[in-house]
Amino acid sequence: MILMNEFKAEPQEIREATLTAVARVLESGWYVLGKEVTDFEQQWAALCGVQHGVGVGNGMDAIEVALRALDIGPGDEVITTPMTAFASVLGIHRAGAKAVLADIDTHTGLMNMDSVKRCITPRTKAILLVHLYGQIRDMQAWVALCHEHKIELIEDCAQAHYARIDGKVAGSFGRAGAYSFYPTKNLGCVGDGGMMVTSDTALAERAARLRNYGQSVRYSHPELGLNSRLDEIQAAILKVRLAWMDEFTARRQAIARQYREGLVNHSKVTLLAAPQEDAAHVYHLFVLHCQDREAFLRHMTEHKVQALIHYPIPVHHQPPCLDIPRDPQGLRQSEAHAATCVSIPCHPQMSDTDVAAVLAAINAY
Ligand SMILES: Cc1ncc(COP(=O)(O)O)c(C=O)c1O
Missing domain, CATH: 3.40.640.10 (Type I PLP-dependent aspartate aminotransferase-like (Major domain))
Structure with a gap:
């Protein structure tokens, strides 16, 4: 996995x-x-x-x-x-x-x-x-x-x-x-x-x-x-660990580049917006939008790739926060994002083979 x-x-x-x-x-x-x-x-x-x-x-x-x-x-x-x-x-x-x-803006979160x-x-x-x-x-x-x-x-x-x-x-x-x-x-x-x-x-x-x-x-x-x-x-x-941070961040950014370049034009899986500068995204998480997310998550598990959701429940849908004040026009983009966002592995210990396997799994969906 x-x-x-x-x-x-x-x-x-x-x-x-x-x-x-x-x-x-x-x-x-x-x-x-x-x-x-x-x-x-x-x-x-x-x-x-x-x-x-x-x-x-x-x-x-x-x-x-x-x-x-x-x-x-x-x-x-x-x-x-x-x-x-x-x-x-x-x-x-x-x-x-x-x-x-x-x-939020859904193209960035x-x-x-x-x-x-x-x-x-x-x-x-x-x-x-x-x-x-x-x-x-x-x-x-x-x-x-x-x-x-x-x-x-x-x-x-x-x-x-x-x-x-x-x-x-x-x-x-x-x-x-x-x-x-x-x-x-x-x-x-x-x-x-x-x-x-x-x-x-x-x-x-x-x-x-x-x-x-x-x-x-x-x-x-x-x-x-x-x-x-x-x-x-x-x-x-x-x-x-600070001494390793630059190297690890560069690896995250390189993996993200491979994902951005390798994802085929997909009808069901789309990328978030590219950063305004290379250094302006350190890829703590690499997040996609996916229609029919449950099926996608099952598909990724079958291909032995873990995927998580950040975040499945927006804060205003959490029980203690139902009455929290908000934009009078509502929080529709946040709700749409919560329903479709999915995070795929993007960490410094991934090998190129791992990255290729993740891409192949997504592209096969
Ligand atoms: C955006 C954001 N803010 C705040 C926190 C809180 O950090 P901690 O878990 O160290 O309290 C986290 C960590 O989960 C986070 O991701």
């Missing part, structure tokens, strides 16, 4: 370097918020082209911490998309703010700007722009929209590690970016991890307090925070 992820097939060198990194942390006797975390925060922030990184427990907490550090909470609205991991919306909810859902404009009210404080599947697009226009309406741009970069457009990296366009290092991500740890990135020093300082019970100096708590700290072992492992 060709799987969506194959961690066990990673190079032996990564495994060895990971074990060395873990041993180093054990030897140090310091396990939470130490040198490894600080090092990795600095490395990741530098790569993103921002001043600060604040390591947190996961990507959802990075969203919550960013919003809370910006004083966005009860009574405030944050516009985002129903076509995302549930965590995007839950992060807004956890900050105490109200998520408002804008529709990304938020539609006209729909976002229809969602803006006097209570809107931020847009949480989700760089879905690894794509960043139209960033100048999003920055300009937020500027015009005096609202914050926060980027959900959980799927878009080091995606670049106009010479800038995901997470550096808005006031803050929220990264996840969940194992399946383009840069993932061996457990949960996340980071808020920003060039705003006051925001970073507040976020660093919030992640640690709201503590300023030891045992002094000027505000109520949470416990969401990236730990030393995960940070040490992330430093190891």
